[in-house]
Amino acid sequence: MTADTTTELFEEHRSVLMGVAYRMLGRVADAEDVVQDAWLRWSGGDRSEVREPRGFLVRITTRLAVDRLRQIKARGETYVGPWLPEPYVTDFGDTVADGAERAVLADSVSLAVLVVLETLSPLERAVFVLREAFGHPYAEIAAMLDRGEPAVRQLAARARRHVDERRPRYDVDPARRRDLTERFLDAAAGGDLAGLLELLAPDVRLVGDSGGKARAPLRVLDGADHVGRFFVGVAGKGVPDVSVRMVELNGGPALLVLSGGKPDTVVQIDADGDRVRTVYVVRNPDKLAALATLP
Numbered sequence: 001m002t003a004d005t006t007t008e009l010f011e012e013h014r015s016v017l018m019g020v021a022y023r024m025l026g027r028v029a030d031a032e033d034v035v036q037d038a039w040l041r042w043s044g045g046d047r048s049e050v051r052e053p054r055g056f057l058v059r060i061t062t063r064l065a066v067d068r069l070r071q072i073k074a075r076g077e078t079y080v081g082p083w084l085p086e087p088y089v090t091d092f093g094d095t096v097a098d099g100a101e102r103a104v105l106a107d108s109v110s111l112a113v114l115v116v117l118e119t120l121s122p123l124e125r126a127v128f129v130l131r132e133a134f135g136h137p138y139a140e141i142a143a144m145l146d147r148g149e150p151a152v153r154q155l156a157a158r159a160r161r162h163v164d165e166r167r168p169r170y171d172v173d174p175a176r177r178r179d180l181t182e183r184f185l186d187a188a189a190g191g192d193l194a195g196l197l198e199l200l201a202p203d204v205r206l207v208g209d210s211g212g213k214a215r216a217p218l219r220v221l222d223g224a225d226h227v228g229r230f231f232v233g234v235a236g237k238g239v240p241d242v243s244v245r246m247v248e249l250n251g252g253p254a255l256l257v258l259s260g261g262k263p264d265t266v267v268q269i270d271a272d273g274d275r276v277r278t279v280y281v282v283r284n285p286d287k288l289a290a291l292a293t294l295p
Contacts, residue, residue, distance in 0.1 A: 009053045010042055016054065016134070017061045019109070023129045024065035024122075026085035026114045028290050030072070034064045058134075059144040062126050066145075069122040080212030082220060084280055085114040086287040087249045087266045089294065106251025108133035111280050112270055114250070116166045120159055127152055128159040170272045178246075178253045180271050185244060185255055188267075191235035196228040201275035206230060211284035227279060239264060247294065256291060263288035 017038060021031035038061045050056045090109055107113060108129070117125050126145060130136045138156070142149040180199065187195035206227045210216035221227050241260045246253055249268060257265040266288065270278040282288065 006043055006047070010039055010057065013054050013057050017057055019105070020058060020061050020129060020134065021065050022088055023109060023114070023117070023133055024062070024125055025069060025072070026118060028086045028088055030068055031065075034061060034068055037064050055140065055144075058130075058136075062130065062144050066122045066126050069125065073122070080210070081216065081218040082207050082209055083115075083118070084207060084209035084282055084287075085111055085118075085250070087254065087268075087282055087291065089247070089249060089291075090251050091248045105133060109251045110270075111250050111268060112167050112278065113163065116163050119166070120162060123147075124155050124159040124162070127155040128163065131156050132160070168270060168277060170270060170277065172271050172273050174252070176273060177269075177271055180276060181246070181253045181255065181269055184269055184276060188231040189235060189244070191232045193228050193232050196231060197224050199276050200224040200227055201272065201277050204276055204279065206279045206281065208281040209284050209287070211286065213285055214283035216281055216283045245294075247291075256294070263291040266291070 014035065017035050018031055021034040022028065025031050025034070038057060041060050042057060047056075088109060090106065117128065120128065123145065127141055130141045130144065131138070136144075138149050138152050141147075141156075142152045145152065147155075184196070184199055186192075187199060202224050203222070204224050204227050206217065206221040208216035208218075208221075210218075212218075217230070221230055239257065239259050242264075243258045243261075245256045245258065247256045248254070249256075249266065252268065254266055254268040256263060257267065263285075264283070266280075266282040268280045269276045270280075
């Protein structure tokens with residue numbers, strides 16, 4: 001295998017490896033570090049007996065991500081306020097032709113699912129990601145994680161049950177979700193409380209992530225009136241030199257608020273088709289830095 005071939009093969013599978021690492025970690029920088037470590041092992045190791053490069057690279061990436069996740073959990077860091085995953089650009093484009101596969105990939109990278117995955121053990125999370133998002137057979141997952149297949153099946157069942165019990169499930173047409181996002185933007189930007197209340201479910205929740213580094217609620221806001229008045233208050237204060245873009249993040253439409261051309265806030269909604277059920281607001285500047293490079 002020549003050096004050019006080695007690089008080409010890795011680059012061919014980079015997006016898959018990044019997808020695995022991000023779903024495992026919920027942090028773009030950590031996922032990029034894991035993929036870089038996978039490259040170093042791939043390029044510097046003995047590849048003479050590798051028959052299936054993709055499977056080999058996914059195995060390396062998964063093991064590295066498990067190790068990284070264990071390190072993160074062992075540090076036991078205290079986070080100020082609610083925690084949300086780092087927003088991740090997921091424009092599948094023409095890389096995923098099948099609509100059902102696209103829906104599965106989008107769901108597995110959604111903020112709601114990633115928040116639940118954060119409560120799994122590293123091995124449970126790895127099994128869930130490999131099985132549910134990427135469809136690997138149990139036997140392959142067992143080999144990747146150096147575990148017996150019965151144990152992997154138990155991990156998969158436990159993880160699936162845990163996720164199903166804790167995440168909301170709304171089967172919303174993407175076009176409908178985008179329309180609700182645009183209407184939400186119009187009402188919120190205009191400080192239109194009546195318009196917001198028409199869009200918000202009575203039991204809507206707002207989850208804000210600032211990490212203590214920007215202004216955002218330090219607890220979850222519950223109820224349409226509280227959430228609506230929060231956005232009316234934000235509109236009243238204004239953002240200097242503000243502009244808003246619709247972007248594809250974490251498998252769905254999101255609002256990227258820019259101040260002076262720099263990322264200031266990401267807002268994304270979950271809806272049941274007619275009403276907004278959850279509003280996610282990410283303001284931690286560390287989690288928005290990567291979005292500055294969006295074209």
